[in-house]
Amino acid sequence: MLSHVEITARVELSQAAxxxxxxxxxxxxxxxxxxxxxxxxxxxxxxxHGLCHSSRQPLEWQDEQAGTGSHPAPIRITGFDVAGGATGKTLRCRVSFWWSPFTDLQRPQAQVGELGAGPWARLHYRVGCHACRDAGEADWFNGEQSLQTNTVLPVVRPCTRCGTDLVTMPGAPEITLVG
Ligand SMILES: [Zn+2]
Ligand SMILES: [Zn+2]
Structure with missing residues (x-):
C-alpha cells in the first residue's frame, strides 16, 4: 500500500543568517x-527513489549487494514546501513510500510499522553569515549543516567563524502519518 508521512520543521533566523x-x-x-x-x-x-542504508545489513543482503551496504528503496519526497521570511523558515516535507508488513530478519520480535517504533528525521540546510560577509570575509558561507529530531532543544547554531548566532531550532521536527 502507498503510505505518506509529513515532516515539519521550523527554524528561527537571526539577521545575520x-x-x-x-x-x-x-x-x-x-x-x-x-x-x-x-x-x-x-x-x-x-x-x-530513496536509498536505504545501514551498517546493520542482514548477511543475505550483504552477499547479494557485494557489501555495498545500501539499496534503492520505493520511497521518495513528493512534497517540499518552504514558507517564511527573514526571521524564520518552515519546511513541510511529504514522504511517500510503498509499504507492506514484514518480519524483521534479525529481530523477529521487533514491532514493524509505517512510522516505525521511534521515528526520526535529519534535515539538511546551507547557511552563511552576513556579519562575516559584511566584514569582507571570503569564507562567510558556513556550508551544509543538519538538524535532527532526537537532539537536545533548543538547538542554536552560531557562525563557525565569528560566533554570531545564525539558526535556532526551538522544537523538534514533527513526523506524522498522513492520509
Ligand atoms: Zn532497506
Ligand atoms: Zn560570521
Whole structure:
C-alpha cells in the first residue's frame, strides 16, 4: 500500500543568517525491501527513489549487494514546501513510500510499522553569515549543516567563524502519518 508521512520543521533566523533548506532529508524507516526495522533512508527532493542504508545489513543482503551496504528503496519526497521570511523558515516535507508488513530478519520480535517504533528525521540546510560577509570575509558561507529530531532543544547554531548566532531550532521536527 502507498503510505505518506509529513515532516515539519521550523527554524528561527537571526539577521545575520543567510539560510536555505537543502533538498536532502534522512528518515528512519522500517524497510520491507531488506526486511529490517529502523533503517536510515536518504532522500533527495526530485529523485525518483530513496536509498536505504545501514551498517546493520542482514548477511543475505550483504552477499547479494557485494557489501555495498545500501539499496534503492520505493520511497521518495513528493512534497517540499518552504514558507517564511527573514526571521524564520518552515519546511513541510511529504514522504511517500510503498509499504507492506514484514518480519524483521534479525529481530523477529521487533514491532514493524509505517512510522516505525521511534521515528526520526535529519534535515539538511546551507547557511552563511552576513556579519562575516559584511566584514569582507571570503569564507562567510558556513556550508551544509543538519538538524535532527532526537537532539537536545533548543538547538542554536552560531557562525563557525565569528560566533554570531545564525539558526535556532526551538522544537523538534514533527513526523506524522498522513492520509
Ligand atoms: Zn532497506
Ligand atoms: Zn560570521
Amino acid at each position: 543567510h539560510f536555505g533548506w537543502s533538498n536532502k532529508v534522512e528518515f528512519s524507516h522500517d524497510c520491507f525491501v531488506c526486511r529490517r526495522t529502523g533503517r536510515t533512508v536518504t532522500l533527495h527532493h526530485g529523485a525518483s
